[in-house]
Amino acid sequence: METSPLSVSIDFDSSHLFFPTIIHWALALLFALVVVFRLVPFLAAVKRGEKTLPIIGECMDGVRFFGTLVLIVGYFALMSVVGNLFPYTGYGFLFVSIVFLFLMSMMYMHTRTRRKVITAAINAVVAPSLAWLIFAKLFYITLP
Amino acid sequence: MEILSYLDITFFLLASIGTLIGIIFGAIPGMTATMAVAVCLPLTYALGLEHGLALLLGLYVGGISGGMVPAVLLNIPGTPSSITTTFDGYPMAQKGLGEMALRVCVVSSLVGGLISAMVLFFFAPLLAEFSIKFSYVEKFLIILLALTVIASMSSNMLIGIFSGVIGIWLSLIGTYSLSDGGNGKTRLMFDALEPYLVDGFSLLPVLIGIFGISTILLEAEKGVKSGLSGAKLDMGKGGGFSLGLFKGRLTNLTRSSFIGTFVGMLPGVGGSAASVLAYTQEKNLSRDSSEMGKGAPQGLIASESANNALTGGALIPLLSLGIPGDSTTAVLIGAFTLQGIQVGPLFIPENQDTWTVMMIALVFANVVMFFLMFYAIKYIARVVLVPKYILYPIIVMMCVVGAYAINYGIMFDVWTLLIFGIFGYLIEKIGLEVAPLIIGFILGSSAEVYFVKSLESFGTYSIFFTKSPIAVVLWLLIAASIGFSIVLGLKSRARQKMELSQVTGSTQQGDRHDG
Numbered sequence: 001m002e003t004s005p006l007s008v009s010i011d012f013d014s015s016h017l018f019f020p021t022i023i024h025w026a027l028a029l030l031f032a033l034v035v036v037f038r039l040v041p042f043l044a045a046v047k048r049g050e051k052t053l054p055i056i057g058e059c060m061d062g063v064r065f066f067g068t069l070v071l072i073v074g075y076f077a078l079m080s081v082v083g084n085l086f087p088y089t090g091y092g093f094l095f096v097s098i099v100f101l102f103l104m105s106m107m108y109m110h111t112r113t114r115r116k117v118i119t120a121a122i123n124a125v126v127a128p129s130l131a132w133l134i135f136a137k138l139f140y141i142t143l144p
Numbered sequence: 145m146e147i148l149s150y151l152d153i154t155f156f157l158l159a160s161i162g163t164l165i166g167i168i169f170g171a172i173p174g175m176t177a178t179m180a181v182a183v184c185l186p187l188t189y190a191l192g193l194e195h196g197l198a199l200l201l202g203l204y205v206g207g208i209s210g211g212m213v214p215a216v217l218l219n220i221p222g223t224p225s226s227i228t229t230t231f232d233g234y235p236m237a238q239k240g241l242g243e244m245a246l247r248v249c250v251v252s253s254l255v256g257g258l259i260s261a262m263v264l265f266f267f268a269p270l271l272a273e274f275s276i277k278f279s280y281v282e283k284f285l286i287i288l289l290a291l292t293v294i295a296s297m298s299s300n301m302l303i304g305i306f307s308g309v310i311g312i313w314l315s316l317i318g319t320y321s322l323s324d325g326g327n328g329k330t331r332l333m334f335d336a337l338e339p340y341l342v343d344g345f346s347l348l349p350v351l352i353g354i355f356g357i358s359t360i361l362l363e364a365e366k367g368v369k370s371g372l373s374g375a376k377l378d379m380g381k382g383g384g385f386s387l388g389l390f391k392g393r394l395t396n397l398t399r400s401s402f403i404g405t406f407v408g409m410l411p412g413v414g415g416s417a418a419s420v421l422a423y424t425q426e427k428n429l430s431r432d433s434s435e436m437g438k439g440a441p442q443g444l445i446a447s448e449s450a451n452n453a454l455t456g457g458a459l460i461p462l463l464s465l466g467i468p469g470d471s472t473t474a475v476l477i478g479a480f481t482l483q484g485i486q487v488g489p490l491f492i493p494e495n496q497d498t499w500t501v502m503m504i505a506l507v508f509a510n511v512v513m514f515f516l517m518f519y520a521i522k523y524i525a526r527v528v529l530v531p532k533y534i535l536y537p538i539i540v541m542m543c544v545v546g547a548y549a550i551n552y553g554i555m556f557d558v559w560t561l562l563i564f565g566i567f568g569y570l571i572e573k574i575g576l577e578v579a580p581l582i583i584g585f586i587l588g589s590s591a592e593v594y595f596v597k598s599l600e601s602f603g604t605y606s607i608f609f610t611k612s613p614i615a616v617v618l619w620l621l622i623a624a625s626i627g628f629s630i631v632l633g634l635k636s637r638a639r640q641k642m643e644l645s646q647v648t649g650s651t652q653q654g655d656r657h658d659g
């Protein structure tokens with residue numbers, strides 16, 4: 001067995017690292033190839049002004065993008081906080097969702113007319129309540 | 145007849161509701177069938193397997209076909225796979241033939257869906273029976289083949305493979321599971337995260353994050369354009385549709401359906417590949433293609449029959465090998481796992497009833513899709529105008545329900561949503577490919593088990609070449625798919641060079657390749 005260059009024996013105690021090691025080498029090799037064939041030509045094109053860097057070089061709606069992130073983080077965090085105040089009721093999900101839906105709708109609106117705001121408010125109350133009724137009450141699915 | 149007990153009113157109702165919701169998701173640009181399935185998954189938690197499948201297959205079929213609505217009426221593909229529908233659909237709508245165009249699409253979709261369902265019905269059990277004899281060696285090679293095919297179909301093979309390997313790497317985080325014959329030790333993580341990541345990232349929150357949250361982030365970055373609410377939907381005057389439009393088009397219809405089914409079978413290849421291929425084939429092969437691109441029904445027939453035929457095709461490798469054919473079926477794998485069912489070669493033989501029920505659901509969903517779209521399309525088309533500031537918050541909320549409930553209330557799964565939402569956003573931004581990554585993530589841990597177990601029992605790498613004739617055939621296929629992709633890459637590079645020299649040569653032709 002030992003004579004063949006292809007033979008291999010895997011130590012059981014470290015077998016959890018055998019495949020990951022191979023994948024690491026594959027990743028490193030591929031990354032090197034990507035750098036040589038894609039990244040370097042791309043950066044050269046950026047330097048010549050033909051292409052722009054992703055994210056940094058593009059124009060983006062910063063307020064809406066980072067606003068979305070902040071809202072989502074706040075939503076997830078508060079949900080468990082409020083949820084812990086009323087354990088096993090799903091109220092955390094219900095109450096925080098109502099606030100979140102309304103704020104997110106307001107943020108995504110480009111012009112705020114009375115009618116649009118009222119629609120958003122109704123939606124913010126109805127949609128989470130419906131979801132809460134269906135999942136928590138009808139299907140007995142755990143909600144925060 | 146035990147099957148009949150599954151086929152109650154609820155079953156058909158769920159399939160119909162699924163189809164309707166799917167059409168709505170498909171019809172709204174920026175929302176896809178994959179998203180529909182991912183977002184509606186929590187609805188299946190409380191349903192049994194059969195009922196859950198009815199809903200999900202409805203969503204799948206509806207989601208793929210819904211894309212035709214904005215494609216025809218607004219010149220915006222609702223899903224990537226309806227891109228070629230815009231070529232002929234929108235010109236027809238401008239001529240006041242919108243409704244006729246949509247009805248041609250609906251009939252083609254139905255035919256495509258049914259043909260692919262038929263292929264699925266006959267072919268999947270055969271493939272499963274064949275692959276039952278596979279040992280770990282062949283199973284590993286099948287996964288390797290799937291990943292190379294995905295990679296070679298990506299716009300750039302290197303990027304495709306790189307994305308796939310990142311997916312595999314992600315799947316290895318956590319314990320090398322004892323139940324798979326591993327040693328139960330954790331790897332690829334910090335000690336601080338161990339309580340959360342002992343079992344790695346859960347599949348569904350990862351998928352929901354990548355397909356749900358990152359879509360929202362990408363749209364938020366663009367400022368959530370409200371543009372469509374002002375748009376006018378011109379259906380044109382009713383009527384004008386007759387089955388006579390399909391006269392002489394049967395070859396096109398059948399050819400495109402089979403193209404769609406076949407492309408669907410290739411793992412990780414999205415719907416746009418199917419419809420583009422069918423469209424170009426029709427253009428090359430039909431006797432008179434001069435009207436195509438200006439509003440010819442034959443273009444619609446090719447495009448829509450092919451993209452709906454994907455559904456059956458993509459289910460073939462899923463149900464016979466356990467390898468998802470596209471990103472939507474990747475989410476379906478999650479739904480199966482949820483119900484405690486392992487898809488793979490043994491699925492069909494061991495779950496005959498479920499298999500039959502699935503086929504019934506698939507055919508039924510196609511029929512429902514036909515009736516909904518053929519008769520109620522006027523009303524459904526209006527959902528295109530629902531403002532995004534109402535829809536997106538609801539989607540985030542549904543993602544949360546799906547992620548939180550999946551493991552019976554683990555908050556870390558909700559955070560996984562965010563992590564992978566941002567991750568998916570970055571992937572899209574730096575130009576990596578989502579489909580290979582997801583499929584790598586799904587298949588990664590099995591690939592490890594098959595690979596390590598093969599080596600443990602045979603003790604040599606050469607076993608992957610010498611185990612059986614099937615192994616050799618699989619290697620040949622792997623080599624063929626890599627070779628194919630290299631040839632394709634060289635060809636397109638040569639073409640780009642030629643176009644570039646043309647552009648620099650004569651500036652008048654500069655706008656040519658936009659058209």
